[in-house]
Structures are given as C-alpha cells and as structure tokens.
Amino acid sequence: MDIPEKVIDRLSLYHFILEDFDSxxxxxxxxxxxxxxxxxxxxxxxxIKYLDNSGKCRVGYDIKxxxxxxxxxxxxxxxxxxxxxxxxxxxxxxVKYDSFTNYGLNIVAMxxxxxxxxxxxxxxxxxxxxxxxxxxxxxxxxxxxxxxVPKKYAKGIxxxxxxxxxxxxxxFTPCILDVPKEIQVWNExxxxxxxxxxxxxxxxx
Amino acid sequence: MDIPEKVIDRLSLYHFILEDFDSxxxxxxxxxxxxxxxxxxxxxxxxIKYLDNSGKCRVGYDIKxxxxxxxxxxxxxxxxxxxxxxxxxxxxxxVKYDSFTNYGLNIVAMxxxxxxxxxxxxxxxxxxxxxxxxxxxxxxxxxxxxxxVPKKYAKGIxxxxxxxxxxxxxxFTPCILDVPKEIQVWNExxxxxxxxxxxxxxxxx
Numbered sequence: 444m445d446i447p448e449k450v451i452d453r454l455s456l457y458h459f460i461l462e463d464f465d466s467x468x469x470x471x472x473x474x475x476x477x478x479x480x481x482x483x484x485x486x487x488x489x490x491i492k493y494l495d496n497s498g499k500c501r502v503g504y505d506i507k508x509x510x511x512x513x514x515x516x517x518x519x520x521x522x523x524x525x526x527x528x529x530x531x532x533x534x535x536x537x538v539k540y541d542s543f544t545n546y547g548l549n550i551v552a553m554x555x556x557x558x559x560x561x562x563x564x565x566x567x568x569x570x571x572x573x574x575x576x577x578x579x580x581x582x583x584x585x586x587x588x589x590x591x592v593p594k595k596y597a598k599g600i601x602x603x604x605x606x607x608x609x610x611x612x613x614x615f616t617p618c619i620l621d622v623p624k625e626i627q628v629w630n631e632x633x634x635x636x637x638x639x640x641x642x643x644x645x646x647x648x
Numbered sequence: 649m650d651i652p653e654k655v656i657d658r659l660s661l662y663h664f665i666l667e668d669f670d671s672x673x674x675x676x677x678x679x680x681x682x683x684x685x686x687x688x689x690x691x692x693x694x695x696i697k698y699l700d701n702s703g704k705c706r707v708g709y710d711i712k713x714x715x716x717x718x719x720x721x722x723x724x725x726x727x728x729x730x731x732x733x734x735x736x737x738x739x740x741x742x743v744k745y746d747s748f749t750n751y752g753l754n755i756v757a758m759x760x761x762x763x764x765x766x767x768x769x770x771x772x773x774x775x776x777x778x779x780x781x782x783x784x785x786x787x788x789x790x791x792x793x794x795x796x797v798p799k800k801y802a803k804g805i806x807x808x809x810x811x812x813x814x815x816x817x818x819x820f821t822p823c824i825l826d827v828p829k830e831i832q833v834w835n836e837x838x839x840x841x842x843x844x845x846x847x848x849x850x851x852x853x
Contacts, residue, residue: 448844455840460824479824481833517843532741537838539737542799542822546839547846594747613845617747619665619684628686629845633742633836634751635660638722639653640818640834641752 446516450490454513455546456480457487461510472503519547524584525613528600529591530555530563530570533615537589539566551585556596573600580607587611594618651721655695659718660751661685662692666715677708724752729789730818733805734796735760735768735775738820742794744771756790761801778805785812792816799823 446454457476464471473487480487491504496512499505514520527534530553537543538550555561556573563570571579580588588609592600597618604612605622614620615631622628651659662681669676678692685692701709701717719725732739735758742748743755760766761778768775776784784790793814797805802821809817810827819825820836827833 446847448848451844451847452837452840455837455843456824456835459822459839463823479826481829517847521846523846532737532744536737536741540838542839543842546842548842611845613842617664618668619661621684624686627845627848629841629848630661631838631841632657632660633745634664634747635657636834636836637748637751637753637818638660639656640816640832641726641728642651642656642722643653643832643834 446493450493451517453480453482453486453490454493454517457490458510458513458517461506461513464506469506470500470503471506471509475503517546519545522547522549523587524549524551525587525589526551526576526579526585527553527568527589527591528573528576528604529553529593529596530557530560530565531591531593534589534591535565537591538568541566548587550589551583552579554579576600577603577607580604580609585609587613589613589615590620591615651698655698656722658685658687658691658695659698659722662695663715663718663722666711666718669711674711675705675708676711676714680708722751724750726752727754728752728792729754729756730792730794731756731781731784731790732758732773732794732796733778733781733809734758734798734801735762735765735770736796736798739794739796740770742796743773746771753792755794756788757784759784781805782808782812785809785814790814792818794818794820795825796820 460476460479474484477484477487494512494516496509525548527538527550534553538553550568552568553565553570554573554576555570560570561572588604590597590612594616597616601620601622605626611627613629613631617634620628665681665684679689682689682692699717699721701714730753732743732755739758743758755773757773758770758775759778759781760775765775766777793809795802795817799821802823806825806827810831816832818834818836822839825833
C-alpha cells in the first residue's frame with residue numbers, strides 16, 4: 444500500500460508510545476496518543492485507518508493488536524542487512540542502537556580507514572578496512588549502506604559502493620550524492636531537521 | 649513566513665548543493681538541483697519562490713544570491729545556544745558536527761552521569777555532571793536541550809530540564825516525552841526515517 448511518508452513517521456511514533464505503555468493497560472485511546480504527540484485526534488484516527496487493525500472498541504484501541512498492526516504494516520518482520528561506513532561517533536552510535544533490530548534493520552559490519560579501529564568490534568559488529576568495501580559488497584547480499592563518513596569522503600565512497608553494487612544508501616553526511624539513478628538514496632538531513640524545529644519555534648511565538 | 653516543513657527540509661538540501669558547487673561556477677539551474685535530488689524541477693522552482701531571491705536569469709540562479717536567500721529565509725544568522733544531554737556516541741557525534749554552527753546552532757556544553765566523561769572536553773565543549781543540569785539551565789540563557797541519553801533515562805531527564813525552565817527539546821531518544829505544553833519538542837525519529845526509506849524501496853519495486 445502506498446502510505447505517505449508523514450504517516451509512516453507518525454505510525455512509528457505511535458509504536459514508541461505503545462511499546463512504552465504499562466503492560467497492565469489493555470487499551471489506549473486515539474486522544475491519548477494525540478495528546479502525547481500534540482497532534483489532532485482526527486489525524487491519529489486517520490493514520491490508524493491505513494492499518495489492518497480490528498482491535499478497536501468503545502474504550503479505545505487494543506494496545507497489543509494496534510502494535511502488531513503497525514509492525515505488519517511497516518514491515519518490521521522484513522529483515523534488512525546493512526553496512527555502516529564510517530566507524531566514528533555517529534556510526535558507533537547507530538551500531539549501538541539496538542532498537543534498529545526490532546524494526547528490521549540488521550547491521551552486519553562497519554568499515555573505516557582508521558587502523559586503530561580496523562579489526563575491533565563495536566557492539567559485537569566487526570570493523571573492516573574500508574579498502575575491502577568493494578569486495579565485501581560484491582560477495583555479500585548486503586544491499587544497504589549507512590554512510591556516516593566525514594563530508595570530504597562522502598562522494599568518493601558513494602562512487603565506490605555504487606560501482607560495487609550497493610542498492611540503497613542511507614546518507615547521514617551533509618552532502619548530496621551524485622550516484623546512478625538505480626541506487627536509492629535517503630538523505631538524513633539533521634540540519635534540515637534542526638531548521639524545521641527552530642522555524643516552528645519562531646512561528647509559534 | 650509560514651513555510652511548510654518539507655519545504656524547509658528541501659531548502660536546506662539545496663543549500664548543501666550550493667555549498668558544494670565549484671567556486672568558479674556562477675549559476676545553477678533548477679533542473680540541476682532537481683536532478684541531484686531526484687525531484688521535480690517544478691518542485692524546486694516552487695520552493696525557491698518562498699525566498700526573497702532576485703538572482704535568476706536565463707542560465708539559472710545566481711549561486712551566491714540563492715545561497716544567501718536560503719540563509720536569510722531559514723534564519724541561519726539567528727544564533728541559538730544548546731546543551732547536549734548525554735555525552736555518548738550520538739552526543740559526541742553531534743558536538744563534533746561543526747556544520748551546525750554555520751546553520752545557527754551553537755552547542756555550549758554537554759552533560760553526562762559518567763564520572764570518566766565529566767570534566768573532559770569534547771570538540772572544545774565541556775562535559776558537566778548531569779546533577780548540575782537544573783542549576784545550569786536556571787542560571788544560563790540556553791533554551792534548547794538536545795537529548796541523546798539512553799532511552800531509560802529519557803523521561804526522567806525530560807522532567808528535570810522541563811522543571812528547570814528549558815524551552816525546546818530536540819529529542820533523539822526513541823521515547824515520547826510527556827512534558828508541559830509550553831515546551832516545544834521535536835522528535836528526531838531515526839526509526840521512522842528508516843521505515844520511510846525502506847517502505848519507499850518496496851513501493852518502487
């Protein structure tokens with residue numbers, strides 16, 4: 444089904460809320476979710492209509508059912524393997540983010556050019572020499588590269604991994620990559636996010 | 649001006665492109681920007697209409713003018729101070745992200761509960777004891793907290809900084825914070841971002 448990006452974003456936030464709910468509570472109302480996220484109740488109800496969710500009754504949504512419906516809809520059970528390229532702070536933060544596994548992202552290994560990092564393990568994941576990335580992509584079935592290298596290396600690495608056959612790049616660098624059209628690129632734009640946040644502040648004043 | 653979030657996001661991506669352009673090129677076409685970002689040319693032109701930009705001619709936009717117009721529109725010159733709470737990998741990655749300064753975000757200090765980190769400097773920024781956060785917020789004019797603590801601490805810290813008078817929380821934890829309405833919260837939802845990316849993949853197939 445074609446679900447708008449914003450809806451996917453909100454559904455994952457609803458999932459955070461449901462995960463956090465006391466296990467002795469069985470139901471949650473759309474207005475409770477709306478209140479926590481400071482959005483309209485009608486928006487929550489509209490988003491939930493995208494789900495195959497039958498657990499609604501007078502007192503609200505069945506938490507367990509709703510959680511499962513979100514998981515099914517957003518494909519949490521569809522496991523995807525990824526390499527992190529760049530074992531600096533950001534790469535290390537992402538490899539330690541155990542929640543990813545629950546949402547279907549399995550980080551297989553990391554790559555770096557720093558001899559002090561190569562051969563180490565970070566959160567149980569090996570750090571390989573960036574010089575071997577071409578070969579590793581070619582011989583593995585990993586399709587996603589998470590790019591967390593310094594900006595100056597971003598374009599060069601993107602070229603190498605594109606030629607090696609990577610299919611998807613989750614780009615955390617503040618650099619727009621110029622790779623062949625068949626490679627999907629998702630720009631994780633922290634600057635844009637900050638600017639959205641601060642422009643919202645100004646607007647609300 | 650009320651600029652939609654998605655437009656702000658794209659304008660900041662256009663800015664990345666302009667920053668990256670060879671200094672000997674003077675003009676860029678909307679179609680070049682559109683091509684790099686894989687969006688419609690008409691979208692780029694529409695977004696640029698939000699700007700106070702007069703540097704358009706037959707061969708394209710004047711790069712320098714367009715850059716300045718984006719900077720002005722998104723308030724890069726409006727400097728904002730922030731504390732990072734949590735000096736782990738993610739907090740350290742953010743404090744080392746020098747680009748933030750160009751976009752108006754000045755990180756003043758970090759806070760952590762790890763005695764090995766307290767008293768250190770990361771990228772020139774001091775790491776203070778989390779126990780002092782209440783006092784520090786009260787006596788400073790810092791209004792933004794960037795929350796990068798482990799999930800289990802997120803709600804407790806959010807309560808403390810809210811009571812101390814923080815105004816904005818940029819929340820990197822996978823936890824929905826329940827803080828008073830007058831405090832702005834911006835959820836940086838990496839899981840949602842990944843799911844948007846991977847659901848897009850599936851859809852494109």
